[in-house]
Amino acid sequence: MCKRQSRSISSWLPVAGTGLMIFVIAFPAWASLGGDSASIQADQLQMRGTRQTIPAESYTVHEIQAATGVVVREYISRDGKVFGLAWHGPWPPDMRQLLGSYFEQYVQAAKAQSVSRMGRRPLMIDHPAFVVHLSGHPRAFAGMAYVPGILPPGVRAEEIQ
Amino acid sequence: MRALRILFIFAILPAFMFLCSCGGGSSRSSSSISPSQTITTSGTNVASISVNGGPLGNYDDAAFASVTVCVPGTSTCQTVDNVLVDTGSSGLRILSSALTVALPQQNASNGNPVFECFPFISGYTWGPVQTADVEIAGEKASSAAVEVIGTNTPVPSGCLDFGLPSSGTLDALGANGILGVGLFAQDCGADCPTTIYYECPSSNCQGISESLAQQVANPVSLFATDNNGVIIELQAVSGGEQPSVSGSLVFGIATQSNNALGGATVYTANPTSGNFTTTYNGTAYPESFIDSGSNGFYFLSSSVSGVPACGGDASGFYCPSSTANISATNQGTNGTSRTVNFSIANADTLFSSNDSALADLGGPSSMSAPYFFDWGLPFFFGRNVFVAIQGQNAPGGTPPYWAY
Numbered sequence: 001m002c003k004r005q006s007r008s009i010s011s012w013l014p015v016a017g018t019g020l021m022i023f024v025i026a027f028p029a030w031a032s033l034g035g036d037s038a039s040i041q042a043d044q045l046q047m048r049g050t051r052q053t054i055p056a057e058s059y060t061v062h063e064i065q066a067a068t069g070v071v072v073r074e075y076i077s078r079d080g081k082v083f084g085l086a087w088h089g090p091w092p093p094d095m096r097q098l099l100g101s102y103f104e105q106y107v108q109a110a111k112a113q114s115v116s117r118m119g120r121r122p123l124m125i126d127h128p129a130f131v132v133h134l135s136g137h138p139r140a141f142a143g144m145a146y147v148p149g150i151l152p153p154g155v156r157a158e159e160i161q
Numbered sequence: 162m163r164a165l166r167i168l169f170i171f172a173i174l175p176a177f178m179f180l181c182s183c184g185g186g187s188s189r190s191s192s193s194i195s196p197s198q199t200i201t202t203s204g205t206n207v208a209s210i211s212v213n214g215g216p217l218g219n220y221d222d223a224a225f226a227s228v229t230v231c232v233p234g235t236s237t238c239q240t241v242d243n244v245l246v247d248t249g250s251s252g253l254r255i256l257s258s259a260l261t262v263a264l265p266q267q268n269a270s271n272g273n274p275v276f277e278c279f280p281f282i283s284g285y286t287w288g289p290v291q292t293a294d295v296e297i298a299g300e301k302a303s304s305a306a307v308e309v310i311g312t313n314t315p316v317p318s319g320c321l322d323f324g325l326p327s328s329g330t331l332d333a334l335g336a337n338g339i340l341g342v343g344l345f346a347q348d349c350g351a352d353c354p355t356t357i358y359y360e361c362p363s364s365n366c367q368g369i370s371e372s373l374a375q376q377v378a379n380p381v382s383l384f385a386t387d388n389n390g391v392i393i394e395l396q397a398v399s400g401g402e403q404p405s406v407s408g409s410l411v412f413g414i415a416t417q418s419n420n421a422l423g424g425a426t427v428y429t430a431n432p433t434s435g436n437f438t439t440t441y442n443g444t445a446y447p448e449s450f451i452d453s454g455s456n457g458f459y460f461l462s463s464s465v466s467g468v469p470a471c472g473g474d475a476s477g478f479y480c481p482s483s484t485a486n487i488s489a490t491n492q493g494t495n496g497t498s499r500t501v502n503f504s505i506a507n508a509d510t511l512f513s514s515n516d517s518a519l520a521d522l523g524g525p526s527s528m529s530a531p532y533f534f535d536w537g538l539p540f541f542f543g544r545n546v547f548v549a550i551q552g553q554n555a556p557g558g559t560p561p562y563w564a565y
Contacts, residue, residue, distance in 0.1 A: 095324035140434035161530035
């Protein structure tokens with residue numbers, strides 16, 4: 001029998017990540033989508049979480065585990081821009097905080113999808129300026145967001161997870 | 162925080178340390194060819210359900226039931242029809258616009274009325290938590306907390322910040338309510354964050370920690386008998402689509418002569434998330450689930466599944482040029498596993514008809530990991546699916562579980 005710990009970090013690490021350095025850092029450093037890592041302060045404080053930093057080849061991943069059980073992973077390019085976010089947890093995160101300047105557009109796009117066809121299904125917004133996906137069910141949500149225009153060269157959207 | 166404090170709690174944690182090996186011979190496998198299905202139609206624990214497009218006639222692949230709510234302890238009752246049957250959530254929610262009976266309000270200890278913002282991926286429900294005797298078939302949940310959706314009370318920021326659309330109207334919900342008969346006894350659970358429940362004095366709702374006993378409850382868990390779960394029994398769809406399909410919502414598992422587990426296989430679910438594992442093409446996806454409230458097979462991404470996605474009006478669905486036959490294996494946390502075969506048809510073509518029961522409707526569930534399978538309503542066609550509630554006793558395994 002396999003004892004799956006579905007909320008463990010392992011589910012979200014790429015297999016290729018063997019040997020990655022992982023640090024848990026207890027200071028706030030966090031930004032919203034499209035934001036600048038130099039200004040990152042607010043989100044981790046709001047989420048009252050702990051943060052990990054996972055360096056990758058062309059970007060850094062910051063992971064915050066919030067008190068609510070939501071885990072957010074933030075993808076920061078070498079030039080300090082948050083180009084992608086991924087999250088999972090029992091409940092959706094504070095999307096206003098995570099999406100920042102994209103939040104209002106996201107709300108409008110989510111509303112537009114909901115009226116386009118009746119039915120309960122994953123939220124898949126593929127706007128030219130930004131992408132947001134949300135899926136799951138109460139007690140287990142997951143989602144991701146990114147800005148296509150600032151994906152670092154060679155980075156695929158599928159890496160944001 | 163006065164200064165930067167850097168704590169190196171971990172260093173160099175190879176990812177493989179976390180990986181779970183799932184080999185071995187403990188799993189059972191067999192084909193998914195279902196034996197002849199028997200749908201129970203009589204009994205005090207049987208409610209009829211129908212996949213029929215719902216109250217607006219525009220809802221593909223959703224099952225609807227009638228639910229009676231009463232002022233607790235009285236015969237002041239109302240039957241609400243067209244309530245969506247949802248195994249992906251727990252608790253009864255009814256649109257205020259569909260409700261004519263005045264139910265008593267749940268108040269916090271300080272006397273302020275309690276409200277709820279409940280998030281679904283398709284939208285949030287916002288409204289007061291009220292108390293009702295909930296009656297379905299011959300069963301009764303006395304003084305159950307229910308959510309009344311749609312209210313003039315302003316939505317608090319903690320709810321709006323989910324960024325979800327409102328499901329507060331008939332046009333948005335496509336149903337008169339949601340009957341959550343999922344794996345849990347309460348809707349939110351022991352670690353419920355303060356963004357779900359609120360107390361609302363005359364102005365400015367404040368988030369609260371709602372106790373389990375006060376949370377909106379799965380009414381089945383409050384029944385006097387037949388309270389350990391449900392069976393969803395829907396007819397198979399012939400020819401891929403039909404205008405409607407009928408079936409039964411049966412209460413209790415192995416509590417009566419008409420709800421035995423029989424030959425169904427039990428798949429236990431993660432007790433925190435309610436998920437289990439689906440394996441496709443050699444890769445295990447441990448965040449998968451069965452959900453009658455999802456209106457299709459939602460799984461993987463187009464690039465991982467190899468099934469082309471639709472553009473235009475059917476965006477969010479799969480649109481293969483010819484019907485795709487898919488095989489995947491479900492595995493419970495108890496190690497039991499079996500293969501499921503299903504088909505995905507072109508959603509553009511499916512939507513061109515007026516049929517409401519579409520056996521082969523599906524779409525992608527995500528575009529990056531964690532990929533998973535959401536076994537939505539089409540999974541239920543022609544297959545009796547048991548849902549056993551956490552904390553209750555049921556045969557064949559420890560709930561929460563599914564069996565089919």
